[in-house]
Amino acid sequence: MTTTGLHRPAPGSAPPPAAATIRVRAAAGWRLARLYLVSRRVPMALALLAALGALLWCALHWHWNVAGGAAAKEFIPLTIETGAAALVAVTTYGPFGESEQAAGRWLPWLRFGAAVGLTAVAFGALATGAAAGGMPGGTPALLRNFGGMVGVGLLAAVIVGGAFSWAGPMAYLLITEGALAHRSTTPWVWPTRPPHDRGGVICACLVIAAGLVLITVRGPRESTPESGPAS
């Protein structure tokens, strides 16, 4: 006997009920997703994102501002948004390397789902924090700035690896700081533009789209300066 015909049920045996098959597949899918999220430390990321939402609420409620003009007042909320984007990017770091890529055909979809889901949760946490009032630019600016920052983080994960992907949003934040201080208004530095500015929105959308596509298709770079397991 060989394994050739094993995909067919043995003659006379009862076929498994369709509902049971769906249940088994759903359970396996849920388990796969849960294990993926745990391996990326998503629960810890969710806790940190909630903390950032609370921090944003405190900053807006107690008017933590850098002294200066209107641009300076944007800066602490922007820093918190960037921190949240960095957390989303760092969750892309995978501890398993090549073996995971060889074994998991669902990996691209898991990467995509985790990035989109975590971005949505992070936006929710920040929007809740922004409910304290006084968010510069309101929800549209939050969505644009945070979305674009996540895109920068995902691109950084593709280029330098997930573990150091926080450096991308951090570098972008410093560029934004310089642009705000010197009144530069290129749409590629979208936080400097008004909330409903079309050029800024387009650039932010392009960056997050590129980040999502690349993180889905290619995944984060595996050979980081210090490869190996990470918690």
Place this chain on the structure above:
Amino acid sequence: MTAMTAPVRNRVPRVTGVVPLNAARLLGVELRRNTMPWILPLIAVLFWFDSYRPSAGTSPLYGLRTFWNMGQGHTIIDFGPFVAGVAAWMGSRDGRRGLADLVTATPRPRWVAQLVTWAATAIWAVAAYLICVGAMFAMYAHQGVGGTPPWWWVGVGVAAVTAFSAAGFAIGAYWPNRFAAPVAAFGGFLAMFLSSQTGFTHQSGWALILPTNSYDDFTGSSQTDSGIFYPWVPDVPIARIMLLAGMAIAALGLTGLPARAGGQWLRRAAAIVTLAGVALAGTAVGLARTAHESVEGAVIPALHDAASDAPISYSPVCGSAAGTSVCLNPAYGRWLPDVTAGLAPVLAEVSGLPGTPARITQVAASYPSGGSGPPVPMTFGGDPLALRLQLGILNMPGACGFCGLVTAQQFTDQIRLLFAHAFVGAGGAPGSPVQQAVQAALLQDAGIPIAAQPTLMRHVENYPGAEKGPATGPVYAAARRLAALPAAARHAWLATHLAAVRAGQLSLGDLP
């Protein structure tokens, strides 16, 4: 012979030189295997973009060139968060890899090995900081920037980078997690900016200790001439170095407190080190509270060395404006033609009148009452009478950073306005109506139409009593009458009445 009867041999003591050698080897390994070099190219690019590039658009004087990057701490902001993040990654290495138990069993105490890892990280970071700042100062020197660099602020930057690396390392050691690096980086960044909230608004007291507080020697006005007329006052930077060193020591001491760090004695030593760091930082804050403002910058009595107050000697560069000698500090020498061109028409106009200066000399910029009150860029004094010029208060021709571009014409008009204002005796006030009218007539004759004068006054920084509206009203009507007189008649009237004008004894009706 059995093991029971074998003589006990005392352990041969190590050769003392072996320990430093092994430590040096370990440091070499850590330097080679460190992650910091990977992030340095990104930091270098950001340093160029955020620290050097904005400064290149300011006047070529060290006080102004380094206002943004050293005074407001942008070199620290560019380095610190990244250094903290990478140091956290290095500090969490053993924990992330599940090696903590394994390395605890090695002969070398865990704390010592961790300190070597931190030292390698800090060495990379500090070396990169010094290279970046050195390259920036070399560029400044190549561009002929006037004055001397603020070396003490470089020391503050080195201490800050070290403190960021120590704090990040401690976070990583206590929380070996992939999120330790971003939390350390963004936490450091947020702390720097939150300190700006206090630092930009509190001009004295403990807030001077904050590295982002630019008030002490970097106000952009009264202490613009630091490193040109007098040395940079090192008191506040010394206190900041103490604070940052204390924070670094305390953070490193904390990494030696857990049980796995080493034996009991070592952990006690770590506790003492931690307390010493906290004490050093607390002392620095206490010293900063005693700081008071002086003409040359913030002075902390306990740290101040009176010898550092000695003015910097220099050979002035001199020119001539309408036959009057004009001498400037060589750091301002490039603007001598603009200054003489600005002064020549007004000096020619008032030549022979009482109170006309015999010479014009530049003095260090300062506020009249130790930091409060409006600045007075031009004053008369001395015997023979001299015009003392505080160019450090003015926006010089060329790019001037946040104030945009100052053209040579704008600068010369500014010089003429300030001269006329000082000549009629208005001082730091808008002046009496007669003084304003005489000033307007003098300026009209020097080539600045009366209609354009209110605009000019609005654009001169700190000008007292700048006109809000057009050049109308009784003052300007009197000014037009005076300006319409023949030059000889006007000169004769001024020769007779100038003392009364300066004393504020005339009314507009007394003008011809």
